[in-house]
Amino acid sequence: MAAVVLTLQLAGLTTLILLVLGTPLAWWLARTRSWAKGPVGAVVALPLVLPPTVLGFYLLVTMGPDGPVGRATQALGIGLLPFSFAGLVVGSVLYSLPFVVQPLQNAFEAIGDRPLEAAATLRASPLDTFFSVVVPLARPGYLTATVMGFAHTVGEFGVVLMIGGNIPGQTRVVSVQIYDHVEALEYTQAHWLAGGMVVFSFTVLLALYLLNPTGKRAR
Amino acid sequence: MISLRICFAATLAALFLAPALRAETVQVAVAANFTAPMKQIASAFEKDTRHKVQLSSGATGKFYAQIRSGAPFDVFLSADAETPARLDAEGATVAGSRFTYATGRLVLWSPRAGVVDSRGDVLRTNTFRHVAIAAPRLAPYGAAAVQALGRLGLLAAVEPKFVQGESIGQTFGFVASGNAELGFVALSQVYENGQIKSGSGWVVPTDLHSPLRQDAVLLARGKDNPAAVALMRYLQTDLVRAMIRAYGYEV
Numbered sequence: 001m002a003a004v005v006l007t008l009q010l011a012g013l014t015t016l017i018l019l020v021l022g023t024p025l026a027w028w029l030a031r032t033r034s035w036a037k038g039p040v041g042a043v044v045a046l047p048l049v050l051p052p053t054v055l056g057f058y059l060l061v062t063m064g065p066d067g068p069v070g071r072a073t074q075a076l077g078i079g080l081l082p083f084s085f086a087g088l089v090v091g092s093v094l095y096s097l098p099f100v101v102q103p104l105q106n107a108f109e110a111i112g113d114r115p116l117e118a119a120a121t122l123r124a125s126p127l128d129t130f131f132s133v134v135v136p137l138a139r140p141g142y143l144t145a146t147v148m149g150f151a152h153t154v155g156e157f158g159v160v161l162m163i164g165g166n167i168p169g170q171t172r173v174v175s176v177q178i179y180d181h182v183e184a185l186e187y188t189q190a191h192w193l194a195g196g197m198v199v200f201s202f203t204v205l206l207a208l209y210l211l212n213p214t215g216k217r218a219r
Numbered sequence: 220m221i222s223l224r225i226c227f228a229a230t231l232a233a234l235f236l237a238p239a240l241r242a243e244t245v246q247v248a249v250a251a252n253f254t255a256p257m258k259q260i261a262s263a264f265e266k267d268t269r270h271k272v273q274l275s276s277g278a279t280g281k282f283y284a285q286i287r288s289g290a291p292f293d294v295f296l297s298a299d300a301e302t303p304a305r306l307d308a309e310g311a312t313v314a315g316s317r318f319t320y321a322t323g324r325l326v327l328w329s330p331r332a333g334v335v336d337s338r339g340d341v342l343r344t345n346t347f348r349h350v351a352i353a354a355p356r357l358a359p360y361g362a363a364a365v366q367a368l369g370r371l372g373l374l375a376a377v378e379p380k381f382v383q384g385e386s387i388g389q390t391f392g393f394v395a396s397g398n399a400e401l402g403f404v405a406l407s408q409v410y411e412n413g414q415i416k417s418g419s420g421w422v423v424p425t426d427l428h429s430p431l432r433q434d435a436v437l438l439a440r441g442k443d444n445p446a447a448v449a450l451m452r453y454l455q456t457d458l459v460r461a462m463i464r465a466y467g468y469e470v
Contacts, residue, residue, distance in 0.1 A: 065397040082398040083349055083382045165382030165393065166354060183280040183357045183385065 002169050003177040003193075010085070010173060011153040014092040018100040018149050019142070021093070026104035027130075048098050052158025059091050059163050083165035088173070091159045100149040107141020108134065140212045147208045151201060243446035244271040246291055248282045250298030250433060251388040252323060252360065252405040256466040257296065263462070264453050270446035278386045280357050286311060286438060293441025294450055296320060296433065298387075299359040303436040316437035320454050321468035323431035324406035325363050328420040330395055339421040341401065342373050347380065351393040351402030354383045359431055361390070364403035367427035410467030433468075 029041055047055060062069045063081040070080055081087035111134060119129040135142070157175040164171030166180070174193055181190035249257045254276040261272035275282075279298040286292060286306060295312075297303045300319065306312050327342070329335045334347075341347070353361030361383070368374040382398075384390030387405050394402035406422060409415050415422075435454060441447030453459060460470045 060392070060396055060398060063398075079348075080398065082393075161385065162389075165349070165351070165399075166385070167382060179385065180354065180357070182284070183278060183354075185280065185284065 003172050003174045004196075006085075006169065006171075007154055007173040007175075010088055010092060011150045013089055014096060014153045015100070015146055015149040017089070017093050018096060019146065022097070022100040022104055022145065022149075026101045027108055027134075029101070029105045030108035044101050045098050047095050052095065052156070053162065055091070055095060056159040056162025059087075059094075059159065063087060063090070063163070082163045083167060083171060085170050087163055088160055088171055091163055092153045092156055095156055095159050096149045096152045099152045100145040103141045103144040103148065104138065107138035107144075110141075111137050143212055144208065147204055151204045155197070155201065242269040242271065243444055244273060245293045245441065245444060245446035245450050246273050247275070247294045247296065247450070248286070248290070248292040249274055249276045249296040250279050250282075251276050251386050252298055252407055253296055253321065253433065254388075256321075256407065256463055256468070260454070260459055260462055263458070264450060268446070268449055268453070270449060272446075272450065278357065279359075291440065292438055293444050293447035294435065295438055296435045298323075298433055300432040300434045303434040306436060306438070311439055313437040313439060313442050316451060317434055318455065319432050320435040321433045321463050321470055323360065323433055324425070324467055324469065325360055325367065325403055325423040325428065325431065326406045326409060326415070326420045327401060327423060328394060328404050328409050328415070328418060329401040330397060330418040331400075332419050335401055335419040335421050337421060339371075339423070341421075342368070342371070342377055347400040349382045349393075349399035350377060350380050351382050351384060351390045351399035351404075353387045353390045353403070354385055357385060358387055358390075360387045360403065360405055363428035363431055364423075366429065367403075367423050370427045406467035412465070 025040075025044070029037060029044070060082055061067050063073070064070045065074070065080060073079060073081055078086075081090060115133050115137060116129060119133045124132065155175065156173070157179070160171065160173055160176055161179070164173070164176060166172050166176055172180075174197065178190055178193045178197070181187070181193065247257070247261070254274070257274060257276075261274060264270065265272055275292070279302050282290075282292070282295060282297070283302050283306070286295065287309070295303060295306070303312070303317050307314065307317055327335050327339050335341050342350075352364050355361040355365045365374065368377055382393055384393055387408070390402055391404045391408045393399045394404060403423075406415075409418070409420060435451065437447060437451050463470050
């Protein structure tokens with residue numbers, strides 16, 4: 001049960017951070033004409049194609065005591081990130097980044113210039129325009145981003161296994177617990193959790209498809 | 220060009236002549252902690268017998284599940300004695316083939332010099348944040364570490380600092396990368412030429428935990444494979460025993 005609560009906390013916090021960080025990033029990607037759009041877009045999409053082991057390995061090395069991130073966190077008095085909940089959040093934010101940024105970017109791109117121009121002629125400030133025009137129009141994108149970011153983080157395994165250290169209540173999330181049960185040949189417990197994951201994932205995706213009618217879906 | 224042709228001819232010859240020499244391939248599932256010595260043993264075996272060895276290394280529990288599901292292994296070198304015994308009882312092996320090929324030693328190790336003293340007293344201090352250990356439910360070396368800490372009366376104090384690797388290999392990675400200051404790993408992982416090759420370590424006395432007996436077994440699939448039978452015999456020769464000892468195991 002502790003693993004389930006922890007997983008939900010991790011996924012919730014990760015999604016929240018991603019929505020806050022992902023919105024300006026997606027907006028920039030959607031509107032910019034800069035040459036940097038291609039490279040930045042590619043970096044955002046990297047976690048889609050990289051094996052989680054690559055991400056986990058680099059996180060373990062860079063966040064370790066001799067890595068650049070590890071040195072920085074130690075200097076700041078935060079300590080080291082591996083084997084901590086904070087470390088998992090950092091890992092999950094990177095891992096689920098494209099699942100939040102890409103739907104938002106698609107939604108922003110679909111809005112086009114006209115609503116923004118109309119708002120500007122009504123003397124709305126850019127910030128006002130963003131919150132009163134863009135966000136409501138991009139609602140399906142936000143829904144997709146939230147659901148996918150959350151669900152993808154719940155389904156995370158490789159990164160967590162590599163940087164988590166399997167500490168109860170801190171880094172032992174559901175996917176790791178399932179793995180543990182399978183390895184220990186405790187198939188009954190494994191079935192309960194694994195079955196729960198299947199039901200959860202299906203429900204989430206079904207809700208997404210029902211709430212986001214075709215045509216308006218940001219993809 | 221000529222060498223290429225010779226190569227080609229040799230390959231062809233090997234392909235057609237191989238069966239005549241009765242060179243077979245043996246598929247071996249080997250416990251992660253024994254990977255390095257097994258590689259050396261396998262290449263010596265290949266030279267001596269012309270048989271081929273294919274090694275898969277991994278966690279013993281995973282191999283058990285795979286073997287029960289029909290994985291194509293002929294020989295299984297387990298990290299414990301229980302799993303081969305279990306396969307024996309379930310009829311998945313060749314009866315009477317089981318033997319202890321090595322007894323592992325546990326070491327408390329740090330990649331940095333001077334961190335672990337020669338008596339393991341570092342465990343009584345509060346100078347470290349994390350101690351890496353293989354998941355005790357899954358890995359014999361993890362279970363042995365918990366047992367040793369229990370006998371030292373230190374389990375309650377040290378347990379909150381545990382970070383668990385799913386195998387002894389991952390556990391070693393946690394320590395080697397410096398993310399955990401020290402950890403309980405297999406001596407074979409840090410041992411070379413009769414000593415710990417780097418950092419500092421305390422070889423845990425054997426009276427603190429039950430012996431880390433590692434058993435090998437000939438699986439039912441390897442019954443009629445001459446290479447598998449030969450490898451099982453080869454593992455018990457003095458030559459191989461000496462090789463195994465050089466990696467910090469007892470035989």
